[in-house]
Amino acid sequence: MISVQNVHKSFGDLEVLKGVSLDVPNGEVVSVIGGSGSGKSTLLYCINAIETINSGKILVNDIDVHSKDTNKDKLRQKLGMVFQQFNAFPHMTVLENAALAPRIVKKMSKDEAMEIAKKELKHVGLGDKFDVYPTRMSGGQQQRLAIARALAMKPDFMLLDEVTSALDPELVGEVLETLRLLAEEGMTMICVTHEMGFARDVSDRVAYFHQGVIAEIGEAKQVINDPQNELTQKFLSKVR
Amino acid sequence: MNSLFTPLSWDDTGYILTGVWNTITISVVAIVVGTLLGMIVGFARAESNKAVNVLFGSVLDILRSVPLIIQLILFSTFVGAIGHPMNPFLAGSIVLSLYTMAFMSEVFRGGFESVSKSMQTAARSLGMTYWQTVYHIRFPIGLRAVLPSWMGVALSVIKDSALVSVIGYMELLRTSEQLISRTQQPLEILIGVGIFYFIISYPLSHYGRYLERKMAI
Amino acid sequence: MEYEFHWNIVLQKMPELLNGAFVTLHVSVLAMLLGVVIAVLLAIAKMNNSKPFCYVATVWVEIARNTPALFQIYMAYFGLGAFGIHLSPYVAVLSALVFINAGYLTETFRGGFQSIPSTQYSASKSLGMTSIQTYRYVILPQMLRRIYHPMTNQFVWSILMSSLGILVGMSELSGTTQRLQSLSFRTLEFFIVAAVMYFIITKLVLFGASLLSRRLFKGEI
Numbered sequence: 001m002i003s004v005q006n007v008h009k010s011f012g013d014l015e016v017l018k019g020v021s022l023d024v025p026n027g028e029v030v031s032v033i034g035g036s037g038s039g040k041s042t043l044l045y046c047i048n049a050i051e052t053i054n055s056g057k058i059l060v061n062d063i064d065v066h067s068k069d070t071n072k073d074k075l076r077q078k079l080g081m082v083f084q085q086f087n088a089f090p091h092m093t094v095l096e097n098a099a100l101a102p103r104i105v106k107k108m109s110k111d112e113a114m115e116i117a118k119k120e121l122k123h124v125g126l127g128d129k130f131d132v133y134p135t136r137m138s139g140g141q142q143q144r145l146a147i148a149r150a151l152a153m154k155p156d157f158m159l160l161d162e163v164t165s166a167l168d169p170e171l172v173g174e175v176l177e178t179l180r181l182l183a184e185e186g187m188t189m190i191c192v193t194h195e196m197g198f199a200r201d202v203s204d205r206v207a208y209f210h211q212g213v214i215a216e217i218g219e220a221k222q223v224i225n226d227p228q229n230e231l232t233q234k235f236l237s238k239v240r
Numbered sequence: 241m242n243s244l245f246t247p248l249s250w251d252d253t254g255y256i257l258t259g260v261w262n263t264i265t266i267s268v269v270a271i272v273v274g275t276l277l278g279m280i281v282g283f284a285r286a287e288s289n290k291a292v293n294v295l296f297g298s299v300l301d302i303l304r305s306v307p308l309i310i311q312l313i314l315f316s317t318f319v320g321a322i323g324h325p326m327n328p329f330l331a332g333s334i335v336l337s338l339y340t341m342a343f344m345s346e347v348f349r350g351g352f353e354s355v356s357k358s359m360q361t362a363a364r365s366l367g368m369t370y371w372q373t374v375y376h377i378r379f380p381i382g383l384r385a386v387l388p389s390w391m392g393v394a395l396s397v398i399k400d401s402a403l404v405s406v407i408g409y410m411e412l413l414r415t416s417e418q419l420i421s422r423t424q425q426p427l428e429i430l431i432g433v434g435i436f437y438f439i440i441s442y443p444l445s446h447y448g449r450y451l452e453r454k455m456a457i
Numbered sequence: 458m459e460y461e462f463h464w465n466i467v468l469q470k471m472p473e474l475l476n477g478a479f480v481t482l483h484v485s486v487l488a489m490l491l492g493v494v495i496a497v498l499l500a501i502a503k504m505n506n507s508k509p510f511c512y513v514a515t516v517w518v519e520i521a522r523n524t525p526a527l528f529q530i531y532m533a534y535f536g537l538g539a540f541g542i543h544l545s546p547y548v549a550v551l552s553a554l555v556f557i558n559a560g561y562l563t564e565t566f567r568g569g570f571q572s573i574p575s576t577q578y579s580a581s582k583s584l585g586m587t588s589i590q591t592y593r594y595v596i597l598p599q600m601l602r603r604i605y606h607p608m609t610n611q612f613v614w615s616i617l618m619s620s621l622g623i624l625v626g627m628s629e630l631s632g633t634t635q636r637l638q639s640l641s642f643r644t645l646e647f648f649i650v651a652a653v654m655y656f657i658i659t660k661l662v663l664f665g666a667s668l669l670s671r672r673l674f675k676g677e678i
Contacts, residue, residue, distance in 0.1 A: 050579055073585050081583035085576045091598050091674070100594060101584035146580075153584060305613075305659040306652045307620035310631060314652060317644045321460040399525035406624065413527055420535055427539035430532050434524050441523035 001025050002047060002157060002190070007056035009039075009046055016042045018212035019056070026156070029189045031199035031220065034209030035235060040192045041084075043209075044159045047190070048079050061156065077105060080150030084162040086142035088134035088149075094121065095130040098149045106153070113152075120148040124178050140171030144178055151182075158182065160191040176202075196239060200224040208232040245424045252419060259415030260436060266329065266411060267398045270336035274397065275390070277337070278344025283374075285345065286352035303342035309403050311335050316407040332404035336397065343393045351386035352378055388455065391448035395441055412436065460645070467646045470637050474647075477633030478654050484551050484622075484629060485615040491551075492558025492611075499559060500566040514563065521560020526618045529553035534625045546627035554615050561611055569604040570596075602674050609666040613659055620655070630654060 002024040009017035016039040024030050032040045045051040047058055049065050049072045058065040065075060089097050098117035102108045108116070121127060124144040134142050143163055150158060160179065164172045176198050183189060183202050193199055199206050199220060206223040208216040208231070216229040227233045281300070285293055303311070316331040326334075355378045363373045405414035416433045420426045467474075499517060502510035521529075533556075534549035544552065573596055581591040623631035630651055638647035 045579075048583055050582055073582075073587050075585075076583055077585035079583070081580075083576060083580060083583075085574075087576050087580035089577070089580075089595055089599075091602060101586060104590050104594060105585045149584065302656060305617075305656045307617045307631065307655055309620050309623060310648055310652050310655065314645070314648045317648065321645055395523075402525040402527040403621070405527075413525070413531065417531070425539075426531075426535035430528065430536045434520070434528055434532070437524045437528060438520065442519060445523060 001059075001061065002188070003057075003059040004043070004047065005057040005059070007043070007046060007058060008054045009042060009051065010054055016212055017046070017053075020212070020214060022207060022214065022217070024157075024188060024190060026188050027186050028205065029183045029187075029191065029203040031203040031206045032190060032192045032209055033194070033196070033199055033206060033235070038209040039212045040209040041161050044081070044161050044190065044192060048076060048081050048159055073105070077153050078156045079159055080153060080155035080157065081159045082143070082146045082150055082161065082163045084165050086134070086139060086146055086166070088142050088145055090133070090135050093131050093133055094126060094137075094145055097134065097145060098152045101149065102152050116152050116154075117148070120151040121145070123151065123181075124148045125174070138171055139167045140174045143167065143171075143175045147175075147178055147182075156188065158187055158189045160189060160193070162192050162194065164193070164195060194239070196224055196236070208235065210235070246422060248419065248423045248425050248428060255415055255419070256412075256432075259410060259412035262329075262410050262415075263398075263401055263412040266332055266336060266404055266409065267401045269333045270340045270397050270401065271394050273333070273337035274340025274344050275394075277341040279348050281341060281345035282348025282350075283352055285349045300342045300345060303339055308335070308339055308400055309406050311339060312403060312407050328404065328407050328409035331407055332401075332409045336401060336404060339400070340393065340397050343396075344390070347386050347389045347393055348382070350389070351382035354385050355381045385455070388448050388452040391444060391451070395444055395448070398440060399437065462646055463643055464646055466641050466643050467650050470647075473633055473637060474630065474650060474654065477628060477630040478658060480547075480627075480629040480633075481616060481619050481631075482658065484547065484554065484619050485612065488551055488554035488558055488615050488619070489608075489612050491555045492562055492615075493608075495555065495559035496562035496566055499563040500570070503563065503567055504570065517556075518560045518563050521557045522564075526553060526557055527621055527624065529556055530621050530625060546622060546625045546632070549625055550619060550622045550627050550629075554619060557618075558611055558615060562608065565604050565607045565611070566600075569600045572603055573599055605666075605670055605674070609663065612666075613662060616658060616662065617655065 002022075004020055004022040007017050007020045008015065016037075018039075020039075020043060022030070022043075032043070034040050042051060046053050047060070047065065049070075053066055060075060060078060063070060063075060065072075088094075089100070092100065095114065095117055098121055099110075099113040102116050103110060103113035106113075118127075118130065121130065124147050126141065126144055126148060129137065129141065129145075134145060137145070146163075147158075163179075164175050167175065172195070176195060179189070179191070179198070180202050189203075191199070191203065201220075203220045205217060206220045207214050208223065208227070208229065210231050216223060216227060216232045218228075223232065224236065227236055281296065285296055288296075312332065312335050315335045316326065316328070319326050319331065359377060359381070360373055363377045364370075368376065401411060402413045405411055405417070408414075412433055416429045419429050423429070499514040502514040503518075505511065530550055530553040533544055533552045534546065537544060577595055577599070578591060581595045586594070619629055620631040622629045623635050626632060628636070634647045634651040638644045641647075
């Protein structure tokens with residue numbers, strides 16, 4: 001379970017998170033929607049300890065993420081993350097990309113790491129691309145590689161930061177399809193997204209971020225189809 | 241002790257200034273001639289077929305793969321041996337210009353090739369002739385793109401012009417070397433020489449890097 | 458007027474010329490290795506912004522880039538004499554080449570480092586890699602691909618510029634050629650052979666570098 005408790009976060013004078021609380025139990029998929037600059041991506045970076053926080057608390061499996069005593073490299077193994085930019089390692093083949101972290105972080109044998117990497121690559125539909133270099137692939141394929149690379153670490157949670165925003169429209173579908181598959185398999189996920197259809201159909205709950213706070217959160221279909229908060233209504237009417 | 245050596249004095253200023261002037265003269269000649277020839281050769285290479293390119297390319301390759309100092313010695317010895325000795329300025333200018341041309345042609349070729357085919361097609365579709373396209377489209381765009389690299393080559397030519405001293409041209413380093421052997425004050429003289437080169441090169445190299453950054457955006 | 462070439466004398470002296478070529482390679486390789494080591498330190502100093510080191514690095518880089526190689530060699534050979542330091546021609550040329558290589562390579566390394574997008578760091582971090590692992594497996598391999606070509610060029614430049622040893626009586630290829638031709642006055646023959654040898658050395662180095670790069674970098678970029 002991921003538990004975010006009254007988190008505040010500033011960059012200099014700019015406060016981006018103004019007391020955010022959110023509990024995500026295991027097996028749940030939460031989509032986070034909201035305008036740009038609303039702080040939704042920052043929240044993911046704070047959960048993954050890539051960014052520090054100013055106050056509040058974030059617990060992942062009851063471990064205090066931002067405590068001094070927490071080994072952050074260890075913690076991040078439990079939290080798979082996929083970014084807006086594809087971030088494939090361009091000097092490695094697809095297979096090497098996915099096998100790197102299991103091998104050097106989890107200290108698996110080369111064969112073991114390759115085995116897991118192959119399995120996850122097939123999982124996301126890249127079973128025929130093992131020896132290809134990522135720069136030769138489409139954005140959608142690169143993004144699915146990034147998902148497989150994260151899954152190869154056997155994370156308990158997946159954090160997805162606008163993973164379809166940098167994609168050409170015709171490539172968005174294949175990535176969302178992969179995420180839907182993960183959701184059906186019971187992966188716990190927090191998805192920052194602009195895809196309202198995806199948020200409504202795949203996630204259990206939807207949170208609407210506005211100026212650093214969660215303005216509305218509730219059952220996915222209800223928030224998207226029938227938002228209660230005036231701000232959410234305004235936002236949704238604009239993006240549709 | 242009444243030594244053979246006489247210290248540096250104000251009377252030497254004229255001598256040093258001759259060296260400065262000669263360094264500037266031969267650099268400017270080489271840059272101007274090298275740029276013009278390099279532009280022509282670069283354009284020809286961007287336009288021509290593979291066979292011509294390989295031929296051109298290997299000649300230029302020799303100019304770039306043999307030390308300048310060897311080229312200078314070879315050329316001035318050669319013209320002497322066939323009975324047409326040249327003065328150091330002329331021999332130095334010819335070799336340094338050809339050497340500059342070898343580097344400039346690569347720079348310009350890259351620039352002309354960077355002007356996309358689609359832009360040329362667009363120009364032709366407006367009814368421009370081949371040469372109008374070259375003059376109005378490819379030259380202005382290609383030349384602007386190569387400005388930073390051109391500056392880089394020009395700067396190295398100024399520095400490489402010091403090597404023309406080997407065939408007896410009285411450029412700055414050679415005059416200073418002679419002053420050193422007379423005065424035995426190497427440090428003062430060399431620091432002065434270094435400052436001269438630095439003053440010319442530093443602002444230009446920074447301007448070049450500034451242009452590069454500006455164009456990258 | 459006809460010039461008659463005499464190649465026999467040059468052939469007789471071939472062992473000495475080859476020896477000179479060996480010294481040329483020797484000094485260039487050493488200048489490159491030392492230059493790389495110093496450039497790594499200077500690049501780190503420049504990027505860390507630690508005041509005194511950063512200042513030293515900046516001055517070093519600017520002097521190396523903005524003065525002629527011949528000036529550096531004269532400085533090492535004649536200039537240091539004022540401090541009672543008398544370098545042999547070999548050491549003078551070597552130190553000048555090291556000085557210049559370090560100056561140029563500092564900027565090469567800095568540029569290569571800065572060209573790696575910061576997102577590569579966050580991606581590595583998110584997979585649980587430590588900083589050392591991130592550099593070892595993700596950043597440095599990519600950087601090496603970007604600096605390889607400029608480094609090869611710098612090495613070739615070192616080989617060509619070591620020919621300035623001729624002006625301080627060093628016995629590398631040019632200096633040896635100069636000495637041998639002065640004994641026989643077959644200037645043209647000797648320098649033509651030297652030119653051919655430089656050309657071959659340069660081409661061999663470039664060929665070797667491209668073979669090596671194909672082995673090192675099987676992938677893209």
